[in-house]
Amino acid sequence: xxxxxxxxxxxxxxxxxxxxxxxxxxxxxxxxxxxxxxxxxxxxxxxxxxxxxxxxxxxxxxxxxxxxxxxxxxxx
Amino acid sequence: xxxxxxxxxxxxxxxxxxxxxxxxxxxxxxxxxxxxxxxxxxxxxxxxxxxxxxxxxxxxxxxxxxxxxxxxxxxx
DNA sequence: ATAGTCCACGGACTATAGTATTCGTAGGAA
DNA sequence: TTCCTACGAATACTATAGTCCGTGGACTAT
Numbered sequence: 001x002x003x004x005x006x007x008x009x010x011x012x013x014x015x016x017x018x019x020x021x022x023x024x025x026x027x028x029x030x031x032x033x034x035x036x037x038x039x040x041x042x043x044x045x046x047x048x049x050x051x052x053x054x055x056x057x058x059x060x061x062x063x064x065x066x067x068x069x070x071x072x073x074x075x076x
Numbered sequence: 077x078x079x080x081x082x083x084x085x086x087x088x089x090x091x092x093x094x095x096x097x098x099x100x101x102x103x104x105x106x107x108x109x110x111x112x113x114x115x116x117x118x119x120x121x122x123x124x125x126x127x128x129x130x131x132x133x134x135x136x137x138x139x140x141x142x143x144x145x146x147x148x149x150x151x152x
Numbered sequence: 153a154t155a156g157t158c159c160a161c162g163g164a165c166t167a168t169a170g171t172a173t174t175c176g177t178a179g180g181a182a
Numbered sequence: 183t184t185c186c187t188a189c190g191a192a193t194a195c196t197a198t199a200g201t202c203c204g205t206g207g208a209c210t211a212t
Binding site for chain 3 (some may be wrong): 011
């Protein structure tokens with residue numbers, strides 16, 4: 001699994017937990033609807049600022065998402 | 077302080093701790109020497125893959141760098 | 153049977169991450 | 183001096199992050 005694929009899975013999980021649609025998350029985080037879709041499908045590599053923007057909207061610490069991503073990648 | 081400025085400070089700190097020059101870090105992480113310089117001066121926003129690449133070379137967990145960045149930004 | 157929500161996916165674009173080259177400076181060493 | 187290492191900084195380039203337009207399928211509800 002690539003880093004971006006793992007990030008996509010984690011993003012999708014937390015977004016679903018928050019009850020937000022892709023479009024709602026996109027609007028609140030100031031990103032594009034289709035870009036959230038691309039991220040969740042592991043087709044894009046977010047910048048550090050994008051990671052922070054998304055994490056804040058999801059009420060999570062960026063480091064928590066990254067930690068979970070590390071664990072997910074290690075688990076392979 | 078912006079996210080990228082904070083990341084630059086942390087990168088510089090850990091790079092100096094590791095005893096690597098910008099050029100040595102660049103070589104080992106497969107990035108450009110001038111780009112490491114740009115990052116440390118807060119002029120660029122690294123992607124998630126770049127963050128992981130650099131952290132690995134510095135023998136640190138990406139989440140640790142991000143955690144420290146959060147704390148640095150909160151401290152303002 | 154149709155309207156609304158949610159999302160995957162594509163094409164075409166714009167903004168910026170990241171590369172390559174070069175010049176200038178400062179410090180230490182020979 | 184002269185040589186070398188390390189770094190900042192400018193310019194110009196290439197690759198890709200991120201936007202904006204749309205289509206269509208699955209599902210729900212009315």
